[in-house]
Amino acid sequence: MKTVGRKASINSQEIIAAALNLVGPHRSISSLSLREVTRExxxxxxxxxxxxxDVDELNIAIIELAGQHLRAIIRDARSLIINERSVVRVSVECFFNEMRKPGSTLPILLREGTVGSGNFQDAIKKQLDFFAHELQTDLERANSIAPRYKTEETLVVxxxxxxxxxxxxxxxxxxxxxDLDKTVEETVLMVKFILKGASSSKG
Structure with a gap:
């Protein structure tokens, strides 16, 4: 006979969902305890x-889920890009739109990189590296059409x-x-400055 209020069985995705219910928009997942996750x-x-x-392994699973959502953002951005001039704006807008959606896991990647265990931080770095390498692929694809950067510089950019x-x-x-629209505009401009500076450093 199961304890009143407790489920007889549960899957990992349901546990992750319970943890995310506790985190909300501002709380760090590194502060979650086993007791409150199991209660939720x-x-x-x-x-x-x-x-x-342990809870650390749960947190890493949540980070990996957030990474999956990040990859979805990249796919969405690519599907919306119409011409080269729209690349920066569409990518930045997709990123910020996803960040502010209710229930989005992207904020976890944005705020968690400096807390938690070494394994926890390594999981965050893995997702950021993925984002950078995807962007590198896009830069190299564009570079093959209209050369702007030295090949060895694309990952740095x-x-x-x-x-x-x-x-x-x-x-x-x-x-x-x-204030979000202002932040998006500032980010677009800053990204363009980085790309322009990398382009002018060629040769």
Whole structure:
């Protein structure tokens, strides 16, 4: 006979969903405890341990989920790009639009990189590196059509843009909705400055 209020069985995605319910828009996932996650999920600790060895492993799974959402943003941006002039704006707008959606996991990537265990931070870095390498691929594709950068510089440029966009996104997490358009415009301009500077350094 199961304990009143507890589920007889649960899957890992339901545990992740329970953890995300606790995090909300401002709280760090590194502050989650096993007790409150299991209470929110309506399970006993033993049920939790069938899916995750500890809360750190749960947090890494959440970060990987946020990374999946980030990859979806990249795909959406690519599908909306009509011409080269729209690349920066469409990409930045897709990023910020996703960031402010209710229930978005992107804010986790924006605020979690300096907290938690070494494994936790490594998981964040892995997702940022993925973003940078995807951007590098796009830059090299554009470069093959209209050469602007030295080939060995594309990853450096991609990392600079990634750090900028994530920093601006992190700053925007606590700003009023009315200021978001201004932040998007500033980010677009800054990215263009980085790309222009990298282009002018060629040769």
């Amino acid at each position: 999920a309506g399970i006993a600790p033993n049920s939790f341990y069938r899916h995750f060895k 991609a990392k600079a843009v990634t750090q900028l966009v994530f920093a601006m996104g992190g700053n925007a997490l606590n700003t009023p909705e009315s």
